Amino acid sequence: MDFMIGVDIGTTSTKVVLFDLKGQMQAVSRQLYPLYHDQPDFAEEDPNEIFTAVVTGLIEVIQKQQLLPADIKGIAFSSAMHSVILMDQADQPLTRVLTCADNRAEKEAEQLKTATQANALFTRTGVPIHPMSPLTKLMWFKQNQPQLLAQAKQIIGIKEYVLWRLFGRYVEDYSIANATGLFNLNTLDWDEPALALAGIKRAQLPQLVDTDYQLKGMNPAIATKIGLAMDTPVIIGASDGTLSNLGLNAIQPGAVAVTIGTSGAVRMVAPTPQVDPAGRLFTYYLDRTHWVIGGPVNNGGVVFQWVRDQLFPAEQAQAQRDGTDLYEKLTQLAAAIPAGSNGLLCQPYFGGERAPLWNAAARGSYFGLTQSHTRAHIVRATLEGIVYNLNAVLQLLQALTDMPLTIQASGGFAHSQLWCQILADVFGQPINIPASIESSALGAVIVGMKSLGYIDSLDEVKTLVTTTRQVQPLAANVAVYQKIMPLWAEVTEKLTAEYAKIAALQQELSRK
Structure with missing residues (x-):
């Protein structure tokens, strides 16, 4: 071979x-x-x-x-x-x-x-x-x-x-x-x-x-x-984000790639460069007829990792001794909590934020905590908050391109049925999970195959990428999230004015 x-x-x-x-x-x-x-x-x-x-x-x-x-x-x-x-x-x-x-x-x-x-x-x-x-x-x-x-x-x-x-x-x-x-x-x-x-x-x-x-x-x-x-032959290739779209077969107009790894991104492809007038989305080159438009987020799986390490240290130590994956247990805990986490909202800006805020001073928060909330609620609210933020980027993207959407998803989160379900429910539409989650590496290889003459066009990616499963939105959960997201966006907007103040205060206190 x-x-x-x-x-x-x-x-x-x-x-x-x-x-x-x-x-x-x-x-x-x-x-x-x-x-x-x-x-x-x-x-x-x-x-x-x-x-x-x-x-x-x-x-x-x-x-x-x-x-x-x-x-x-x-x-x-x-x-x-x-x-x-x-x-x-x-x-x-x-x-x-x-x-x-x-x-x-x-x-x-x-x-x-x-x-x-x-x-x-x-x-x-x-x-x-x-x-x-x-x-x-x-x-x-x-x-x-x-x-x-x-x-x-x-x-x-x-x-x-x-x-x-x-x-x-x-x-x-x-x-x-x-x-x-x-x-x-x-x-x-x-x-x-x-x-x-x-x-x-x-x-x-x-x-x-x-x-x-x-x-x-x-x-x-x-x-x-x-x-x-x-x-x-070594083909120079491109950036990981643009190649991820290609490796997910998300290069046709209206096809959106959503990735969540340590960070995350929402991207789609246009035949010519389109620039967001408000400066909130990037426009990156893949080749002369494929331009990737989208928004990167700092806060993906790294926030889930913080929850694991800071709120479940004993369980993490035991998992390390047993050689098991604590993430699976945490998602099981979160799956037992109803959609919306009983009104607990997470602004997942633990590492500043790029899209949609473009504010390095942004900070994370949990809004709506009560004595009835448990660690399991915090886990689910964190997963939901990460997806709410991705949805905010998706709304910017759709407003710019005015295209119908199909969603292709990849990244470490694609292994989690719960996280994929939250994505489908918050976005309110089916999520397609391709067979290969190594989408950037596959995208690079597809560019290489075209360069070497094994394929004639990047559009032939559709013959190389297959979908393993599709996650359908649950109508009851969609209704809950549609009620929550305007409030989540309002809380985020109100806190935005305070991020610089809290960031400055944290810097001052850390020097003492």
Whole structure:
């Protein structure tokens, strides 16, 4: 058999997934690495640890299947967006990887939001102004470490670092570039006014290429170590969000992809770039006839993890001793609570928020707590709050595109019947769960297959992705959520004005 490999570089792990040419997953390797929080608002990774994870993952899937170099027809990459690494004149990292979760540029983002050029900048780049974006991160360097920024020979992200280690070239695809805030989505080139804001020069940025671009001539020592031929085609691919839509078969007009992992997102595809006039949704390149529009949320499974660790520590310790998954038990507890959690509402903004608020100072809260509420109510309210927030993004998306909707869902949450049911009930429509939940890696492979001529069009994804099940909304639950969501939105709006105050107070108290 012939195989393709998808490499999905994420914020906390890299997944290397082996597919046959029918899109069926044959093997997977997941390599973890730490996220460093050395200072408040910092969220960094070690680029060498991630490169090691990529190499280790490739070796693992190849050895699992006992593949020969000739069996592997290509490798394609997916990567998390918004990362920044400064490289020195000797092509060594001057910094760690600043990830999308790094909020050090909060002040720069807030200042830019009020600048006269803010609307024009967003219209050209399609990237909401937020500390996540490399543009604002570079503005932070410009303001706080200008000498370090001046030393940078190249300014890249994590995928570009991995490819440099493999091929000795600095190249960046249009999709990842589009997410930097430094890229003009109309010209498909770096945006000079944005570069001026960041305090950098075009020469400090990689060569731009399309998402189907092929690299060959891998470092011989690394190729041999992995078990690859030097001339194995490596397709540069795109960003994980855009590729997830592709891997879910959600690239037709009106098809929406919803993902919940550590974070989450709601996205759909349009044939031309459409920009939200209010700056609340992103517009990212997949290829010249597929543009992904949507909103990312910070607060997905990470909030559920907080509930597990902070409210169920004894149970978590026991689960670790038993080698069991506490999440399954918690969802069973939540399933026994009626829809709406007896009026307990969760604003799940534990890590600031991107869409729909775009407010790094946002904070989480539970509203409506009474003595009758239990830990099980808190678990269910948390799951519901995460989905309420995703629904708020969906409403923005539908208002912009005015398209009928079908929902494709993926991510770790898709393993949970309860969470999928909550999603169907809050959205008020069926949820389709594709067979492969490794949608970004599959999306990368589909781009690679088109680049190599195995398929003629990305639209052929419909022959490669099958739906395993469909979750239907329950009418009684839909009615409850339709009653709750306006109140949830009203509470969120009223608290928004107070987020900056509580964030400032927390910073003040943490210094004492």
